[in-house]
Amino acid sequence: xxxxxxxxxxxxxxxxxxxxxxxxxxxxxxxxxxxxxxxxxxxxxxxxxxxxxxxxxxxxxxxxxxxxxxxxxxxxxxxxxxxxxxxxxxxxxxxxxxxxxxxxxxxxxxxxxxxxxxxxxxxxxxxxxxxxxxxxxxxxxxxxxxxxxxxxxxxxxxxxxxxxxxxxxxxxxxxxxxxxxxxxxxxxxxxxxxxxxxxxxxxxxxxxxxxxxxxxxxxxxxxxxxxxxxxxxxxxxxxxxxxxxxxxxxxxxxxxxxxxxxxxxxxxxxxxxxxxxxxxxxxxxxxxxxxxxxxxxxxxxxxxxxxxxxxxxxxxxxxxxxxxxxxxxxxxxxxxxxxxxxxxxxxxxxxxxxxxxxxxxxxxxxxxxxxxxxxxxxxxxxxxxxxxxxxxxxxxxxxxxxxxxxxxxxxxxxxxxxxxxxxxxxxxxxxxx
Amino acid sequence: xxxxxxxxxxxxxxxxxxxxxxxxxxxxxxxxxxxxxxxxxxxxxxxxxxxxxxxxxxxxxxxxxxxxxxxxxxxxxxxxxxxxxxxxxxxxxxxxxxxxxxxxxxxxxxxxxxxxxxxxxxxxxxxxxxxxxxxxxxxxxxxxxxxxxxxxxxxxxxxxxxxxxxxxxxxxxxxxxxxxxxxxxxxxxxxxxxxxxxxxxxxxxxxxxxxxxxxxxxxxxxxxxxxxxxxxxxxxxxxxxxxxxxxxxxxxxxxxxxxxxxxxxxxxxxxxxxxxxxxxxxxxxxxxxxxxxxxxxxxxxxxxxxxxxxxxxxxxxxxxxxxxxxxxxxxxxxxxxxxxxxxxxxxxxxxxxxxxxxxxxxxxxxxxxxxxxxxxxxxxxxxxxxxxxxxxxxxxxxxxxxxxxxxxxxxxxxxxxxxxxxxxxxxxxxxxx
Numbered sequence: 001x002x003x004x005x006x007x008x009x010x011x012x013x014x015x016x017x018x019x020x021x022x023x024x025x026x027x028x029x030x031x032x033x034x035x036x037x038x039x040x041x042x043x044x045x046x047x048x049x050x051x052x053x054x055x056x057x058x059x060x061x062x063x064x065x066x067x068x069x070x071x072x073x074x075x076x077x078x079x080x081x082x083x084x085x086x087x088x089x090x091x092x093x094x095x096x097x098x099x100x101x102x103x104x105x106x107x108x109x110x111x112x113x114x115x116x117x118x119x120x121x122x123x124x125x126x127x128x129x130x131x132x133x134x135x136x137x138x139x140x141x142x143x144x145x146x147x148x149x150x151x152x153x154x155x156x157x158x159x160x161x162x163x164x165x166x167x168x169x170x171x172x173x174x175x176x177x178x179x180x181x182x183x184x185x186x187x188x189x190x191x192x193x194x195x196x197x198x199x200x201x202x203x204x205x206x207x208x209x210x211x212x213x214x215x216x217x218x219x220x221x222x223x224x225x226x227x228x229x230x231x232x233x234x235x236x237x238x239x240x241x242x243x244x245x246x247x248x249x250x251x252x253x254x255x256x257x258x259x260x261x262x263x264x265x266x267x268x269x270x271x272x273x274x275x276x277x278x279x280x281x282x283x284x285x286x287x288x289x290x291x292x293x294x295x296x297x298x299x300x301x302x303x304x305x306x307x308x309x310x311x312x313x314x315x316x317x318x319x320x321x322x323x324x325x326x327x328x329x330x331x332x333x334x335x336x337x338x339x340x341x342x343x344x345x346x347x348x349x350x351x352x353x354x355x356x357x358x359x360x361x362x363x364x365x366x367x368x369x370x371x372x373x374x375x376x377x378x379x380x381x382x383x384x385x386x387x388x389x390x391x392x393x394x395x396x397x398x399x400x401x402x403x404x405x406x407x408x409x410x411x412x413x414x415x416x417x418x419x420x421x422x423x424x425x426x427x428x429x430x431x432x433x
Numbered sequence: 434x435x436x437x438x439x440x441x442x443x444x445x446x447x448x449x450x451x452x453x454x455x456x457x458x459x460x461x462x463x464x465x466x467x468x469x470x471x472x473x474x475x476x477x478x479x480x481x482x483x484x485x486x487x488x489x490x491x492x493x494x495x496x497x498x499x500x501x502x503x504x505x506x507x508x509x510x511x512x513x514x515x516x517x518x519x520x521x522x523x524x525x526x527x528x529x530x531x532x533x534x535x536x537x538x539x540x541x542x543x544x545x546x547x548x549x550x551x552x553x554x555x556x557x558x559x560x561x562x563x564x565x566x567x568x569x570x571x572x573x574x575x576x577x578x579x580x581x582x583x584x585x586x587x588x589x590x591x592x593x594x595x596x597x598x599x600x601x602x603x604x605x606x607x608x609x610x611x612x613x614x615x616x617x618x619x620x621x622x623x624x625x626x627x628x629x630x631x632x633x634x635x636x637x638x639x640x641x642x643x644x645x646x647x648x649x650x651x652x653x654x655x656x657x658x659x660x661x662x663x664x665x666x667x668x669x670x671x672x673x674x675x676x677x678x679x680x681x682x683x684x685x686x687x688x689x690x691x692x693x694x695x696x697x698x699x700x701x702x703x704x705x706x707x708x709x710x711x712x713x714x715x716x717x718x719x720x721x722x723x724x725x726x727x728x729x730x731x732x733x734x735x736x737x738x739x740x741x742x743x744x745x746x747x748x749x750x751x752x753x754x755x756x757x758x759x760x761x762x763x764x765x766x767x768x769x770x771x772x773x774x775x776x777x778x779x780x781x782x783x784x785x786x787x788x789x790x791x792x793x794x795x796x797x798x799x800x801x802x803x804x805x806x807x808x809x810x811x812x813x814x815x816x817x818x819x820x821x822x823x824x825x826x827x828x829x830x831x832x833x834x835x836x837x838x839x840x841x842x843x844x845x846x847x848x849x850x851x852x853x854x855x856x857x858x859x860x861x862x863x864x865x866x
Contacts, residue, residue, distance in 0.1 A: 014655045016472040018463025019662075021456065025477070030451025039449040041484075042477040044458065051474070074634035075654045076644060108833075116634040116641075134835070136634075159656065161836075222452060288728075288749070294735025295721075295728030298749040302727025305803050305837050313755030315748055316721070316731040322746030322789055326759060356755055370738050404738050 004178065006032060007063040008042040011052060011071040011080055012158060015044045024069040024156075024163045031167060033220065034190070035175060036235055047071060052083035060087075060144045060151045067171065070158030072137040074116040080155055084142045085124035087153075093125040098138040105136055130154075130170045134162045139170065189234040189244045191252035191266065196413055198262040200228050206258045210251070217251060226410040227271075230255065264417050271416045272300045278423035279310045279360070286419065287358035288314030289327055289348040291339060291365040292382060296412040312356045317348065327351030340365050340377050342394035345385030349394075353387040360422055361387045362415045368407045382411045386418055437611065439465060440496040441475040444485060444504040444513055445591060448477045457502040457589075457596045464600060468608060480504060485516035493520075493577045493584045500604065503591030505570040507549040513588055517575045518557035520586075526558045531571040538569055563587075563603045567595045572603065622677045624685035624699065626663040629846055631695040633661045639691045643684065650684060659843040660704075663688065697850050704849045705733045711856035712743045712793070719852065720791035721747030722760055722781040724772060724798040725815060729845040745789045750781065760784030773798050773810050775827035778818030782827075786820040793855055794820045795848045801840045815844045819851055 008028055014020045025042045032039055040063060045051050052071070059066045071080030085092050099121035106113035120137045123129060130139035137157045144151040154171055156163045195203055200221050207230070211219050218233040232251050234244050256263045265274055279286055288298045288311075298314040301307055315326045320339055323329040329347040337343045348363035366382025373379035380399040385392060395418070399410045441461055447453045458475045465472055473496060478484050485504070492499045504513030518525050532554040539546040553570045556562060563572035570590045577584040589599045628636055633656050640663070644652050651666040665688060667681050689696045698707055712719055721731045721744075731747040734740055748759045753772055756762040762780040770776045781796035799815025806812035813832040818825060828851070832843045 013653055015459075016462045016475060017466040018459060018461075019466075019655055020657075021454075021459040023454065026448075026451060026454040028451075029449045033450040038479075040479070042449060044475040046471075046473070073654065073656070075637035076641075077653065105833075111632075111833075114632065114634040114638045116638045159658075220452065290728075292735075293732075294740075294744075295723075295731030295747060295749065298728030298751075299726075299732045302725075302749070302751060303838065303841075307727075308751055308805075311727075312752040313749045313759065314728060314751075315759065316728065316735070316746045318731075318735060318741055318747075319745040319789075325788055325790070326746065326748065355758055356752075357758070372741075405736065408736075 004037060004065055004175065005040050005063045006037060006065045006067065007040050007059050009055060009059060009066055009068045010042070010044045010158070011047060011068060012044075013046045013077070015070070016046055022069070023160060024158065027160075027164065028067060028167060030222070031172060032175075034231075034233070035172065035179065036233075037175065037179075047077045047079060049079055049083055049086075052079065053087045056084065056087040056153060060146050060153070064149070064151055065171075065175075066151070066153045067167075068153060068155045069163055072120065072139070072155065072157045074114070074120050074136070078119070081123050081140070084127070084140075084153060084155060088124055088126055088142050088144055090125040092122045093127075095121045095123050095129050095138060098123075098129060098131075101131070101138075102136045127155075130156075130166050132157065132162055132166060133169075134165045135159060137162070139166045189241065189248045191232045191248050191255075192268060193230040193232075193252065193255055193259065193263050194265045194267075194271075195228045195230060195259060195262040196226060196264050196271075196417055198228065198259065203228055203230060203259055203262070206260075207255060210254055210258060214251065225406065226413045230259070264420065270304075271413060271420065273304050275416050275419045275423065276301065276304055276307055276310050278420060282423065284310070284359035284423070285312050285357075286310055287312050287352040287356040287361040288415075289352035289361060289363035289385070290314060290316050290415075291318060291323070291348070291363075292368040293364045293366075293408050293412045293415070294318060296408055297362065297364060297415045300412060300416065312358050315348075315352055315355075323348060323351075327355065338377070340367055340381060340383055342383055342385075342396065345383040345394045346387070346392040347385070349385030349387035350392050359389065360419060361385075362419050363387075364411050364415050366407070366411055368404045368411070369401060370404060373401075380407050382407070382414070384411075384415055384418055386422055388422055437470060437498055437608065438473050438496045439470060439498045439500070440473050440492050442488060442492060442499055442501045443475070443477045443591070444480060444501060445477075446479045446510070448503070449479055455502070456593060457591065460593075460597065461500060461600060464605060465608075468605070468612065470608065470612075480510045480512060482512055482516055482519075485512065486520045489517065489520040489586060493579050493586070497582070497584055498604075498608075499584070499586045500600070501586060501588045502596055505553065505572070505588065505590045507547065507553055507569070511552070514556050514573070517560070517573075517586060517588060521557055521559055521575050521577055523558040525555045526560075528554045528556050528562055528571060531556075531562060531564075534564070534571075535569045560588075563589075563599050565590065565595055565599060566602075567598045568592060570595070572599045622667040622674065622681045624665045624681050624688075625701060626665075626685065626688055626692065626696050627698045627700075627704070628661045628663065628692060628695040629659060629697050629704075629850055631661065631692065636661055636663060636692055636695070639693070640688060643687055643691060647684065658839065659846045663692070697853065703737075704846060704853065706737055708849050708852045708856065709734065709737055709740055709743050711853060715856065717743070717792035717856070718745050718790075719743055720745050720785040720789040720794040721848070722785035722794060722796035722818070723747060723749050723848075724751060724756070724781070724796075725801040726797045726799075726841050726845045726848070727751060729841055730795065730797060730848045733845060733849065745791050748785055748788070756781060756784075760788065771810070773800055773814060773816055775816055775818075775829065778816040778827045779820070779825040780818075782818030782820035783825050792822065793852060794818075795852050796820075797844050797848050799840070799844055801837045801844070802834060803837060806834075813840050815840070815847070817844075817848055817851055819855055821855055 008025045029039045127140040127142040156166045220231040222229045317323040328351040353361035363385035369379035380401040441458045462472045560573040560575045575586045589596045653664040655662045750756040761784040786794035796818035802812035813834040
């Protein structure tokens with residue numbers, strides 16, 4: 001493989017002093033890995049001009065592509081463009097089209113553009129502009145020649161969604177094209193399994209026989225808490241793709257069988273979108289009743305654009321008085337069983353379904369911690385209720401106590417999984433789309 | 434400035450190909466920052482011997498302390514100790530006490546120790562052992578002499594809890610001692626301003642005069658959407674700290690005056706915690722009524738442990754029918770004004786306050802997009818209602834349409850800010866804690 005040598009360079013004081021965790025490098029590594037490429041090195045450096053210039057000069061000696069993140073903002077500590085120009089030995093140019101785009105963006109918001117933003121249109125003279133659809137700062141590609149090698153430094157804003165946009169829409173297509181034109185056109189066939197409720201090591205153990213039987217298949221594991229995402233990657237030369245697709249399907253079926261019911265779906269569609277799609281296809285509406293998740297289930301469902309035709313609403317019944325007032329949970333039930341109990345979870349779901357007039361309602365009541373646990377109901381104990389036209393059921397889970405946030409995330413995902421199972425049956429995990 | 438120059442070096446293929454997100458560097462930066470120290474640079478490199486040796490040799494040229502993470506495991510790709518020995522020009526030694534500890538750990542678990550683990554007791558001959566209470570792999574400190582400088586490379590396992598243990602119990606005490614004994618210990622004095630509702634560039638513009646008047650003060654800007662966080666950093670030798678603190682306070686006041694009412698607070702406490710603290714101090718309870726934010730306001734409030742004494746609950750009234758059924762919004766009001774209107778937002782807040790029996794309730798109704806906008810109420814239009822014992826008010830905002838997620842985040846933060854203003858008054862931004 002005529003592989004490309006690629007390095008990542010993240011720029012910003014805030015990445016070194018603990019204020020921000022750099023996620024762009026990790027995500028770039030992931031994206032490159034999916035293409036069969038590897039990140040050779042990653043560096044994080046402060047907003048110090050000489051350090052930036054020196055580091056760029058050092059990296060171009062050893063890599064073909066360097067991807068920088070950050071330092072493209074409008075303030076005085078944003079110096080990436082100036083430093084790239086200095087490292088490349090060129091001046092700065094004023095990029096009129098970027099400036100016009102910025103002005104239009106501010107006008108669209110009815111705000112006058114601060115004079116500072118003009119800085120963001122000053123790019124290295126030799127660079128090619130990358131139009132940023134997500135924000136004011138354009139990206140740019142600065143060419144270097146090192147001996148007889150052509151090196152490119154791709155500079156993206158550090159804001160994750162702007163970085164991802166330019167990575168996916170500008171950089172990756174160029175990389176794919178270069179891989180393709182190298183004569184040994186590379187195709188990747190992937191199958192993605194999404195798992196909830198098993199540890200990564202346990203999933204890995206269940207897939208060990210498959211990995212051993214098919215050493216040419218890359219099995220990638222990724223923890224996207226609370227999910228574990230497993231990807232089977234088959235590399236093929238262009239042309240043989242039909243047979244490889246069939247083999248990938250067979251392998252995915254084997255992997256699903258090996259992992260078991262923890263696989264809730266396949267492909268890239270998030271759990272909340274699967275739930276909405278399944279409900280919409282059946283003409284059903286949804287409601288939520290949340291205690292310990294405090295609105296997280298409703299938030300995830302309404303994260304999705306167009307969710308309003310399916311999601312009628314929900315209740316965050318944090319206090320017991322709210323469970324009584326808004327969900328008609330009988331006080332006697334709360335006294336007899338406590339809020340974290342099957343009967344109360346069932347009453348919450350039934351109350352939300354009735355009050356909101358929804359086809360299905362899910363409820364969550366649990367101990368997210370750090371306080372509130374007991375020997376009987378330790379932190380991580382969560383009870384779920386499900387109300388459907390067929391009746392009301394409940395299920396109790398004990399999640400590991402990895403902290404309040406994780407218990408809540410695990411509980412919200414489990415509530416969505418219960419809705420999905422109610423809508424599609426427990427074994428219908430859907431196909432790769 | 435007799436500061437220590439410190440760099441982080443993370444070692445492992447899995448950190449570059451997207452399998453694992455390196456959190457150790459971020460946490461080290463945070464811990465050093467708390468001591469007034471700064472991480473000068475961070476690198477991530479693969480498990481490749483020559484790369485590790487070369488990188489260690491390069492870093493010791495520029496730094497006094499290098500902290501490595503990873504590569505101390507028992508498998509063949511764990512080569513950090515060998516590489517440190519090669520870089521330092523010494524051999525390996527067998528560390529008997531570490532080996533005995535490992536054996537005892539395995540015995541304690543009733544497992545026979547795999548032969549592979551013996552590798553973990555092979556350390557650079559010149560190194561000092563760091564006893565790891567949390568796992569089998571010992572850490573170690575390898576000394577280098579560069580010119581007339583003494584440099585130390587501290588090697589920790591990559592497993593976060595083992596890394597943190599050796600960092601906090603071994604490295605940080607040594608750093609503190611050196612800072613104290615250097616005679617001119619360095620102190621950083623910081624003031625943090627938290628802003629909501631102004632673009633980073635606009636804030637930068639307003640602080641330009643302050644930056645020019647005080648060139649020795651570092652002004653750091655960070656976009657933590659939807660907030661912009663501004664930090665003033667003053668560097669001083671120990672001793673003068675009272676005067677410097679007074680100067681920092683004066684500068685922070687000047688910065689707040691320059692930025693204006695967009696500053697909602699100071700310090701590191703998140704907005705939702707400030708709201709809860711303010712409500713708790715006044716013995717007040719809170720409720721929410723959310724349409725376009727779909728539970729995000731309630732979710733943020735209940736993210737905080739112990740929020741249950743203040744947050745009674747909330748309603749996610751996504752459909753109009755939910756606004757009527759759960760919040761007593763009159764249907765006639767919805768028909769006359771539409772859901773995104775002052776009268777409806779006020780009725781939602783009043784309904785949530787009454788139904789939940791809360792002291793204060795905030796409501797959110799808006800157009801998060803991408804659909805649903807009109808010429809009259811474009812995407813980004815959000816109306817907020819506030820119900821207090823003194824009555825009900827509403828305010829309409831137009832946020833820039835940076836996508837559904839951002840409109841929702843901006844709306845949720847604004848709702849929290851409205852609660853905070855109702856609790857503390859619009860100009861009470863609190864002090865640095």
